[in-house]
Amino acid sequence: MLIQAYLFETVLGAVLDGERGMLGGAFAVSLVLTAVALVLAFKAKDLDNPE
Amino acid sequence: MPGWKSLFPVDLAEEGRLSRREFARFLALVSAGFTGGIGYLGLRRKPLDGAPAAPADAPRELRLCRADDVAPGNSHLFTYRDAQDRCILVRTAGDRWRAYRQTCTHLGCAVRWDGKGLECPCHNGRFEVEQGFPTAGPPTRPLSRLRVELRGGDVWIVGDLEKPGAGPGEGGQA
Numbered sequence: 576m577l578i579q580a581y582l583f584e585t586v587l588g589a590v591l592d593g594e595r596g597m598l599g600g601a602f603a604v605s606l607v608l609t610a611v612a613l614v615l616a617f618k619a620k621d622l623d624n625p626e
Numbered sequence: 627m628p629g630w631k632s633l634f635p636v637d638l639a640e641e642g643r644l645s646r647r648e649f650a651r652f653l654a655l656v657s658a659g660f661t662g663g664i665g666y667l668g669l670r671r672k673p674l675d676g677a678p679a680a681p682a683d684a685p686r687e688l689r690l691c692r693a694d695d696v697a698p699g700n701s702h703l704f705t706y707r708d709a710q711d712r713c714i715l716v717r718t719a720g721d722r723w724r725a726y727r728q729t730c731t732h733l734g735c736a737v738r739w740d741g742k743g744l745e746c747p748c749h750n751g752r753f754e755v756e757q758g759f760p761t762a763g764p765p766t767r768p769l770s771r772l773r774v775e776l777r778g779g780d781v782w783i784v785g786d787l788e789k790p791g792a793g794p795g796e797g798g799q800a
Contacts, residue, residue, distance in 0.1 A: 576653050579660040590667050591731070591767060598668040605661040612654035622647040 579608055688783045690715060693776055701739035703728070706772065706783060713772060714739060715781065716755055725772040725783055726758050732765040744769065 586601045615622075688706060696702045702715040712728040716739050726744065728736040735748035743761065744753040751763030758769035771787040 576656060579657050583660045583663055586664050586667060588767070595668075598664065602661070602664045602668055605657075605664050609654065609657040609661045612650070612657040616647065616650035616654040619647075619650070622645070622650055 579605060582608075686785070690781045690783060693717075693779050693781050696781070699741060704783075712736060713783070714744070715774070715783075716744070718755055722756075723774040723776070723781065724755055724758075725774045726753075727770040727772070729770065730765060731760070731767040731769060732763070737769065 582601055582605055586598060589595070589597050686707060688704075690704055691702060696715065696717045698717050698721050699719045700717055702717075704713055704715060705711055706713045706727075713725055714728050714737065715723065715725045717723055726737070728738075730737050730746040730748065730751055732746065732749060732751050735746050737744040737746045737751075737753065739755075743755050744758070745751070746753075746763065746765065749764050751765040752761045753759060753765065753769050754761050758771050760766060760768065772783050773785045773787050775782045775784050
């Protein structure tokens, strides 16, 4: 989440400065992070253990 | 046991409990939100407030005024691409011409010329006049700058300049 927040803040600053070149790469990185988070949230088995 | 407890069998301590899986789902949802936000920025064609116009926009030339109409050390307000695109022309004491969008790069208030630099009255941000860099207050990015040309005693705005430090593109400034 911290990485995502930092990434979004960086991208927003770059877009405000008129630099849109990093948007594609940032979107790809963000998409990968989201995919990992989704897999962990829905598929990880250990999350239901109380310990 | 009171009747209502059998109808609502939730222990108060258990009510506020968030399982690890629920927390992980919350994180995944927020992460998807950030991804959607970046995707939106990529798909959005119109520039954000304070950002320079997209390169696809054709440079528009605008005759502003006679050079004699603005004395050294004074400014002149105008609109450029549309009625919302408020800008400021400054003739410095050293007789150089500078033009910027009035949108402060902090929260979008209109900057104004105070005789020494450009100031944002909302949060006391200040920008130097030569290249629009922030010098005080909360702004961290320079102002969006326009290209000024003098033609036969007239002042013309002929397009956007790149942000300072972003490479060549300083030429043509009066």
